[in-house]
Amino acid sequence: MEARIEKIKQQLQSHGFKLTPQREATVRVLLENEEDHLSAEDVFMLVKDKAPEIGLATVYRTLELLSDLHVVEKMNFGDGVARYDLRNDSTRHHHHHLICVQCGALDEIMEDWLTDLELRLENEYRFQVLDHRLDFQGICHRCRDKNNS
Amino acid sequence: MEARIEKIKQQLQSHGFKLTPQREATVRVLLENEEDHLSAEDVFMLVKDKAPEIGLATVYRTLELLSDLHVVEKMNFGDGVARYDLRNDSTRHHHHHLICVQCGALDEIMEDWLTDLELRLENEYRFQVLDHRLDFQGICHRCRDKNNS
DNA sequence: ATGAATGCAAAACTTTTGCAGGACG
DNA sequence: CGTCCTGCAAAAGTTTTGCATTCAT
Numbered sequence: 001m002e003a004r005i006e007k008i009k010q011q012l013q014s015h016g017f018k019l020t021p022q023r024e025a026t027v028r029v030l031l032e033n034e035e036d037h038l039s040a041e042d043v044f045m046l047v048k049d050k051a052p053e054i055g056l057a058t059v060y061r062t063l064e065l066l067s068d069l070h071v072v073e074k075m076n077f078g079d080g081v082a083r084y085d086l087r088n089d090s091t092r093h094h095h096h097h098l099i100c101v102q103c104g105a106l107d108e109i110m111e112d113w114l115t116d117l118e119l120r121l122e123n124e125y126r127f128q129v130l131d132h133r134l135d136f137q138g139i140c141h142r143c144r145d146k147n148n149s
Numbered sequence: 150m151e152a153r154i155e156k157i158k159q160q161l162q163s164h165g166f167k168l169t170p171q172r173e174a175t176v177r178v179l180l181e182n183e184e185d186h187l188s189a190e191d192v193f194m195l196v197k198d199k200a201p202e203i204g205l206a207t208v209y210r211t212l213e214l215l216s217d218l219h220v221v222e223k224m225n226f227g228d229g230v231a232r233y234d235l236r237n238d239s240t241r242h243h244h245h246h247l248i249c250v251q252c253g254a255l256d257e258i259m260e261d262w263l264t265d266l267e268l269r270l271e272n273e274y275r276f277q278v279l280d281h282r283l284d285f286q287g288i289c290h291r292c293r294d295k296n297n298s
Numbered sequence: 299a300t301g302a303a304t305g306c307a308a309a310a311c312t313t314t315t316g317c318a319g320g321a322c323g
Numbered sequence: 324c325g326t327c328c329t330g331c332a333a334a335a336g337t338t339t340t341g342c343a344t345t346c347a348t
Contacts (some may be wrong), residue, residue: 018301019348025167040338055305060338076225080313081337098276109274113266118285125258126290127247133284141275169321170330189313204330218311228313293327303346310339320329 001031011069023051026062030072030086037075037083037106077106077135100140102147107140160218174199175211179221179235186224186232186255218256226255226284251287256289 008027009019019027029046030038038046044059062082066072072084077099098107118129139147157176158168168176178195179187188196193208203280212233215221222235226248247256288296 008258016302018302020346022304042334053305056307056337057345058304063301074227076227077170078187078223078225078231082227082229087155098270098274101279107274109270113269117262120262121247121285121287125247125256126293127285128258128288128293129285130250132286135283136270136276138270138279139277144275145276165323165327167327171329202330206314206331207329210328213314300348301346302348304344306342306343306344308339311338312335312337314333315330317331318329318344319331321327323324323326 004031005135008066008071010070014064016066017068022051022058023049023062023065025054026059027066027071030084034086037077037085039081039083041081043084075133096134097136099135099138100135100143101137102139102143105140105142151243155179157215157220160220161214164218166214171196171200171203171207172211172214174203175208176215176220179233182237186226186234188230188232190230192233224282245283247289248284248286249292250286251288251292254289254291 004092005019005024005027009024010024012019025047026043028050031042032048033042034044040056040060040063043063047059048055051082063072063074067084070087072086075083077083077097089123094144095111096109096113098105098109101104114132114134118132121127121129154168154173154176158173161168161172174196175192177199178192182195185191189205189209189212192212193203196203196208204266212223216223216233217292219236221235224232224234226232226246238283244260245258245262247254247258249255263281263283267281270276
């Protein structure tokens with residue numbers, strides 16, 4: 001955990017930004033809730049425990065900054081709020097989402113299933129893939145069990 | 150074109166809704182701009198040519214209604230506005246997006262590349278897929294040509 | 299001292315809602 | 324009438340911005 005903070009600190013510094021206490025608190029919240037796809041408001045509320053004086057604007061600015069540096073990924077699931085995820089490496093994002101339309105659960109698949117497709121894109125469309133996003137909507141296994149009982 | 154309007158009219162009526170002049174104007178705008186991913190505001194401005202008295206709220210309500218009926222698909226590309234696409238059939242949506250991070254162009258792949266993956270999801274995760282979404286970010290072939298010249 | 303970063307409040311923007319009036323069977 | 328639908332205006336919600344102040348060098 002400390003190592004990951006240190007790495008992010010260096011990413012900031014190499015672009016001329018500082019890891020201020022507010023930014024560190026924000027990053028720690030993201031680290032402690034890596035599974036969660038937090039919205040800016042979510043992050044704000046959690047950060048307030050660590051740094052009660054922080055303002056919502058600072059959280060937005062921090063998330064925006066981290067997003068520009070590709071430390072976090074900004075996502076939209078169609079519910080009107082942006083959600084933010086720490087990236088595991090600073091380069092590519094290799095997981096997919098299973099969104100249950102019945103209970104709203106959001107599961108993840110950590111494998112990258114798209115390598116073949118990206119090759120096809122490169123060859124057939126001459127499109128150089130930098131990142132991708134793959135979401136499935138459907139019924140999760142829990143709801144299927146529930147529905148059948 | 151008229152045939153497609155007629156079909157949408159029937160879809161509305163079968164659920165107890167009417168194809169009012171405002172709704173028809175909205176659908177026509179969507180039909181005439183099928184390649185674009187229009188935002189509600191875009192639709193509103195285009196619809197005003199056909200029906201100047203229409204209100205923005207009506208456009209939102211119409212798009213929401215058509216979305217519920219799966220006549221249009223509501224999408225988010227991360228720029229803070231929802232965008233709406235007519236579906237070709239009323240069941241599944243089988244195209245993917247190539248988003249160029251350099252020029253912002255949005256190309257589409259009309260094939261469905263995910264059938265295999267959906268089988269795997271069904272077998273390995275017991276997730277019943279109803280719909281999916283696949284976007285790639287990268288550099289489009291036009292920008293690659295431009296960059297190399 | 300200088301530039302970067304913050305907090306607060308206000309503003310901007312997208313989307314939703316309340317409500318009075320209209321259309322239409 | 325009754326119900327669905329509309330336009331307008333107001334409200335709600337998220338995100339951005341302006342600005343004075345504070346914080347680090």
